Every structure is written in structure tokens, then in C-alpha cells.
């Protein structure tokens with residue numbers, strides 16, 4: 001789909017060496033040092049910049065909500081988009097606190113939403129119920145990826161963003177994400193499926209049955225990520241995967257949010273191997289499948305705050321750590337410049 005270059009290991013090595021000249025015991029900044037190396041490898045810069053960050057929230061509805069899999073009614077998706085547009089959601093607050101440009105994309109909400117601030121890119125009014133038919137056609141899945149890519153490229157051009165944070169809003173999307181993960185990982189549905197917005201144990205069992213039925217009836221090809229996205233995925237999940245592919249192609253670091261976002265990240269990596277090199281996992285969500293999907297990507301989350309909101313919120317909270325990692329590089333004195341004695 002898009003060419004993703006290899007990481008710039010040379011720049012990473014330069015940063016690793018430079019870190020040893022800064023006024024601190026070697027390695028004492030722990031994962032912040034690793035983060036600086038990864039950011040150098042991603043951007044190809046010894047002093048990488050991550051500001052300003054850009055947050056894109058993709059919103060869409062899910063046909064599987066008619067199976068009773070969420071704690072909240074499906075109308076909440078559209079209502080929350082209106083809330084994003086008025087500035088009152090958690091991601092509005094967190095975007096403001098990190099100085100991020102925020103874009104909301106309606107890629108498939110099942111209601112008409114007005115708002116000049118809204119990017120209306122509706123592919124359809126929510127996915128089909130994947131217990132009955134494919135969630136979307138292959139063409140629609142590709143369109144979702146393309147919209148994600150286009151919206152990201154617009155943000156790179158207009159807002160000159162230096163870090164991409166992807167978020168989502170979609171009642172029912174933990175069911176779709178759990179189904180995708182079960183197919184991609186081959187792991188038992190019971191180890192992946194969780195409460196989402198907050199259903200009880202009985203309802204989680206029902207959600208697992210719904211997912212099993214969908215996978216049996218749709219039988220997506222685990223080796224074809226676009227087939228998986230089309231048959232059991234979501235429009236916002238496709239949008240996020242496309243956004244991540246665009247950021248990786250532009251050598252822009254991607255700060256990934258919770259369970260749904262990380263499932264989209266896994267699809268992006270399956271579509272274009274190497275994309276995950278450009279990703280950093282912001283936080284560990286309490287949704288049980290998140291740990292597994294992070295491990296499959298070979299990553300470790302930065303924060304563990306017991307959150308399970310989505311919208312990009314956990315990633316936005318982790319952003320100051322990226323900023324700190326780059327500020328340390330450009331702002332700290334060296335042993336030489338400060339006249340501090342280095343170890344023998």
C-alpha cells in the first residue's frame with residue numbers, strides 16, 4: 001500500500017552513544033533512553049522532534065450491537081461525536097493539555113452529524129451484523145484504510161504534526177476487536193474477550209458466543225488482514241490502521257492507545273510488515289486482550305493506569321514521556337560541557 005522504510009539504526013546508535021556523554025550515571029534514565037533511541041531510528045534525527053502531536057479519532061458504529069454485546073446503547077457513538085465537537089470529552093481535555101491538534105472523523109456512524117469541525121467520510125451507516133453477513137465488503141475495508149491514510153496526510157500537511165495519536169469511538173468495537181485478535185492470534189476467545197464498556201460475567205459469556213459464531217460463519221482468512229477487517233472488523237479500525245500506515249511511511253512516530261487501537265496496529269503490521277517499528281504503545285488497558293496483542297507486536301506499554309476509555313486517551317497521557325525523552329537529549333549538559341567527572 002505505502003512504502004515503509006527500515007529504521008535508521010545508525011541514528012539510533014548515535015543517540016545511544018550521545019546518552020553516555022550526558023551528566024547522569026550510564027543507563028540511569030532507563031526506558032526514556034530506549035525511547036530516545038527509537039525516536040531517532042524512526043525520524044532519522046539525532047535530536048528528534050515530537051511536537052506538535054496530532055490526535056485523530058475515528059468514529060463508527062457496529063452491526064453486532066444488535067446481539068447485546070455492550071453495556072451502552074449504540075446511539076452513544078453519535079452522541080459522543082457531538083460531545084467531541086463541543087470539546088467536552090476526555091480526549092478534548094487531554095489533547096488540550098498536550099497541545100495536540102485534534103481531528104474527529106466520522107467514517108461510519110449510523111446517524112447524521114452536523115459540525116464544521118467534523119471530517120465527514122462516512123463509508124456506510126455502521127458495519128453489518130457479522131453474525132448475519134460480512135461486516136463490510138473488501139472494497140469498503142480498503143476504502144476505510146485509504147480514508148485513514150488521507151486524513152493523516154492532511155494532518156501532516158496542515159498541522160505539521162510530528163507524532164500521531166490514534167483513537168476511536170464505536171459502541172460494540174471491543175467485540176469486533178476481540179474477534180479480530182482471536183483470528184490473528186489463534187488464541188482462545190475466553191482469554192481475549194472482556195467487559196468493554198462494562199458488561200458483567202454473564203454478558204461476557206454471551207459476547208464470547210457471539211464472537212465464536214461470527215468467526216465460524218464468516219471464516220476470515222488469518223493470512224489476509226484485509227479479509228479479516230472486511231468480514232469481522234470495523235470501519236474505525238480500518239481508519240486507524242490506514243492512519244498508522246501513513247504515519248509510518250512519513251517516518252512519524254505513532255503513539256498507540258488501548259485495545260481497539262492496538263488491534264488496528266496489528267492489522268497495519270500484517271498489511272505492511274515493518275509498520276510496527278514506528279509504533280509506541282502508550283498504555284496498558286484493563287481489557288484482557290490488550291496484554292496479548294501488545295506482546296504479539298513485541299512491545300511494552302509505557303503506562304499502566306487501569307484505564308479502558310479509548311478515544312486515544314491513554315496515548316495522549318503517555319505523550320509527555322516522548323517529549324521528555326527528546327528534551328533530555330537536546331537540553332542536558334554533557335560531562336565535558338558541565339565540567340562533571342565521568343566514570344573511569
Ligand SMILES: O=C(O)c1ccc[n+]([C@@H]2O[C@H](COP(=O)([O-])O)[C@@H](O)[C@H]2O)c1
Pocket residue numbers: 069070071072168169170171172173174175195196197198257258259260261285286287290307308309310311
Ligand atoms: O481502549 C480500550 O482499551 C477500550 C476498552 C474498552 C472500551 N473502550 C471504548 O468503549 C467502546 C467499546 O466498548 P463496547 O463495550 O461497546 O465494545 C469504544 O467506544 C471504545 O473506545 C476502549
Ligand SMILES: Cc1cc2nc[nH]c2cc1C
Pocket residue numbers: 072076080168169170197309310311
Ligand atoms: C460515554 C462513553 C464514552 C466513550 N468514549 C469512548 N468510548 C466510550 C463509551 C462510552 C459509553
